[in-house]
Amino acid sequence: MRYLPLVWAAFRRHTTESLLTFLVLTVAFTLFGAMLALRAAYDHAIEVNRMDRLFVTARFCCTGLSIGRRAEIERMPGVRGVGLIDALLGFHQEPSMQLGVWMIDAGTIAAIPELRLTPEDWKLLQATPNGLLFTRSLAALWKVKAGDAFPVKTSNNRREDHAEAWPFTVAGVVNDPATQIDWMPNIYASYDYFEASRSREERGLVQFVVAIDNPDDARSICRQIDTRYANSETPSYCEPLRIGAQNVVDSTITMRQMSLGIGAAGLFMILFLCANSVAESVRERLPEFAVLKTIGFGDRQVATLVVLESVLPAVSGAVLGMALASLLSSFTSRLGEGSGLTLPAASISGGIVALSLGVALLVGAVSALLPLRRLRTMELAPVLALAGL
Amino acid sequence: MSVFRQLLTVSAIGVSTLPQRRGTSFVIVAGVACVVAVLVSMLSIAAGQTRMSLSGGGRDRAIIQPKAVTGESNSNLGQDQISIVLNAPGIARGPEGSPLADPEFQMGIMPPLGSFGDPLEIRGIGPTGIRIRDEFRIEAGRLFRPGVQELLIGVGASKVLGLGIGDKVLMPGGFWPIVGIFSNGGDASEGVFFADARTLLSATKRKGYASVIAKLASPESFDEMHDWIGRNPALALKSERVSDYFLRSGGRQLALLTRATYVIGVIMALGALFGATKIMYAAVRARTREIGTLRAVGFGGVAVAGSVLLEAMLLALIGAALGTLVAWLAFDGRVVYSGGVFRLHVSAPLLALGLAWGAAIALLGGVFPAIRAGRLEAATALRAV
Numbered sequence: 001m002r003y004l005p006l007v008w009a010a011f012r013r014h015t016t017e018s019l020l021t022f023l024v025l026t027v028a029f030t031l032f033g034a035m036l037a038l039r040a041a042y043d044h045a046i047e048v049n050r051m052d053r054l055f056v057t058a059r060f061c062c063t064g065l066s067i068g069r070r071a072e073i074e075r076m077p078g079v080r081g082v083g084l085i086d087a088l089l090g091f092h093q094e095p096s097m098q099l100g101v102w103m104i105d106a107g108t109i110a111a112i113p114e115l116r117l118t119p120e121d122w123k124l125l126q127a128t129p130n131g132l133l134f135t136r137s138l139a140a141l142w143k144v145k146a147g148d149a150f151p152v153k154t155s156n157n158r159r160e161d162h163a164e165a166w167p168f169t170v171a172g173v174v175n176d177p178a179t180q181i182d183w184m185p186n187i188y189a190s191y192d193y194f195e196a197s198r199s200r201e202e203r204g205l206v207q208f209v210v211a212i213d214n215p216d217d218a219r220s221i222c223r224q225i226d227t228r229y230a231n232s233e234t235p236s237y238c239e240p241l242r243i244g245a246q247n248v249v250d251s252t253i254t255m256r257q258m259s260l261g262i263g264a265a266g267l268f269m270i271l272f273l274c275a276n277s278v279a280e281s282v283r284e285r286l287p288e289f290a291v292l293k294t295i296g297f298g299d300r301q302v303a304t305l306v307v308l309e310s311v312l313p314a315v316s317g318a319v320l321g322m323a324l325a326s327l328l329s330s331f332t333s334r335l336g337e338g339s340g341l342t343l344p345a346a347s348i349s350g351g352i353v354a355l356s357l358g359v360a361l362l363v364g365a366v367s368a369l370l371p372l373r374r375l376r377t378m379e380l381a382p383v384l385a386l387a388g389l
Numbered sequence: 390m391s392v393f394r395q396l397l398t399v400s401a402i403g404v405s406t407l408p409q410r411r412g413t414s415f416v417i418v419a420g421v422a423c424v425v426a427v428l429v430s431m432l433s434i435a436a437g438q439t440r441m442s443l444s445g446g447g448r449d450r451a452i453i454q455p456k457a458v459t460g461e462s463n464s465n466l467g468q469d470q471i472s473i474v475l476n477a478p479g480i481a482r483g484p485e486g487s488p489l490a491d492p493e494f495q496m497g498i499m500p501p502l503g504s505f506g507d508p509l510e511i512r513g514i515g516p517t518g519i520r521i522r523d524e525f526r527i528e529a530g531r532l533f534r535p536g537v538q539e540l541l542i543g544v545g546a547s548k549v550l551g552l553g554i555g556d557k558v559l560m561p562g563g564f565w566p567i568v569g570i571f572s573n574g575g576d577a578s579e580g581v582f583f584a585d586a587r588t589l590l591s592a593t594k595r596k597g598y599a600s601v602i603a604k605l606a607s608p609e610s611f612d613e614m615h616d617w618i619g620r621n622p623a624l625a626l627k628s629e630r631v632s633d634y635f636l637r638s639g640g641r642q643l644a645l646l647t648r649a650t651y652v653i654g655v656i657m658a659l660g661a662l663f664g665a666t667k668i669m670y671a672a673v674r675a676r677t678r679e680i681g682t683l684r685a686v687g688f689g690g691v692a693v694a695g696s697v698l699l700e701a702m703l704l705a706l707i708g709a710a711l712g713t714l715v716a717w718l719a720f721d722g723r724v725v726y727s728g729g730v731f732r733l734h735v736s737a738p739l740l741a742l743g744l745a746w747g748a749a750i751a752l753l754g755g756v757f758p759a760i761r762a763g764r765l766e767a768a769t770a771l772r773a774v
Contacts, residue, residue, distance in 0.1 A: 014670075014671075014674070017671060020663045020664070020666050021663075021667055023660075024660050027660035028660050030656065031660070057499075060496075060498060060560070060561040060597070061496035061498065061595065062594065095456060104538040158465065164625065223502070226502050226503075227502065237500075240505075243505045251506075251507040252521055255649055256533060256644070258431060261427075264658060265426065265657070266660065269424070269661065270660070272419045275413055276413055276415075276668075277667070279412065280413070280555060337469065
């Protein structure tokens, strides 16, 4: 505490310049924090895709797997349940209003409990065969309520009657899922209705989501499934959902790959400024330090003073920077758009704050190194004489 | 002495003292270099993808697809609709009078058993498809034979996937050999495989094509064809130039990336701006005696202020040039995969943007120190020493 008045006096020496240095530090740590938070948001978006859920589709394009394979996969060791995972892609009203509808059945609801759908929800779909179940958040987004007509126009799943529009009606509003499967829509319809209405040649062809007991077995169970159907007319491709999400991130250029480089560039930028500011301050105040030494301040005490002058603005800048990064990070969810990932709003975790404070301490300490060396080797008499003291 | 000559003289004196202030000068150079290097590097992604979309003959060709689809992967085009489209006005015709248009489709093939990853993209095209791509060249090997299960690989895909002539790809019906490597004027198709459309259709049991690629009689005849397709009640189709289609396909994520780049560029610029202001204030303080002397011998405040701005500008431009050079050396021409294979492009407009960004930082950062320097009175400045 006894050093604080001296540190404050040094800050006040050139107030504008000290404030500007503090602002640079704040900006750099805002960027550093925001980039770390963004990277963490991407990692979180991958992590929420479960390793104990497997996506099974046809290895080669343009067809599905026979629905008869569901029972075969269900009997495999380590498999807990198999749900259907087929989607209608299209638009409502205008081509710009794109959406997808996920076809489910009672088995899907049982196999994927994280969807938080109940047997009562399934009964709703059975009571309204062309019904749609909207999750609460999507019902709010599309502004729909039970009983509304909601036609969906599509061209990837042709109806038997060749109509392009599927005449859906909103059957009810249901829970949001506990865990989002990234690329699957949260508007549900009955697979039975879908199967009865789609073109005859496409019937009975589906994709599966397989729930397994142990996430560590995901790769081996996938291999078992694919090996079983390797020589069939329609070989399968099985992939744990988390690995699929990781592939999505790795296969496109996203801010995730660049975030650390940008954060590092920001820190690199301040390192020189910080080091220069401390060096300049010490150089200008050599007589002051000489006086301090003359009146009994030891090397260690002078070093403490210089390190505090260097570290305190860096740490304060880091603290304010983290607060600003937290504000900035609330906008990051939009960066997931178009990448196939649902990116949550990034947040500044305790780990990020701790890392930033650590980096601030390091930047401050490194900046003080050279000036300290100069002070240690300083000859008192010439300095005092030159200063006229 | 005119103000301009005074400005030049004072600036020359200021620049001559830079070696004595090399530490502080380096801070501005390094700061601006960091900002500009990050900005230009990130924007080279969008520039590369845009160049890829606009290269080749994308303006001379149109893609016709069902209205409801978002991309070729979930598109189905009936034979009846294809027959009508081939008669659309504006489509170029060959010497024998047949339309230069090719029904095509693109599909994904999942990675081999035991591995996970992105699907390989295979495009089924016919003989007319090769003919209408004026830029199409076989770089090595030969063309696939009709009716035979063979593949061509684009130069970009070949580089990224490490596959070449003689390699085999697991496809429906067994392993298909790669018999040739093609280029197509640097457009997006260089990131995929080509196969004979009919052979691919029959192997995959696909029910139909996804789109029609048509060569336009001239780039201007697009509107005529577009209107005709839009007005035809028998068609629920949309048409767009291939270049526009490529731009739109990768556009949404690129737009977000570009927006994020500018946000980051502005934040970093703000940091560099505060830094430059701080350094220039310190420089003015360090040169107080010199400025006082100059004012005493008759140099005006405007010349002194201008010299401070010029010095900031010079240092920032050196930093910006360094930043753009680093970005150019590190990223220009680098082959990347992002929903397609393309090369990053540090274009001339990007280099100019980098320099302008640096100049703007210097201008805004130098203005207050310049005003302070310009207002220094000779007596006050000399007394302060």
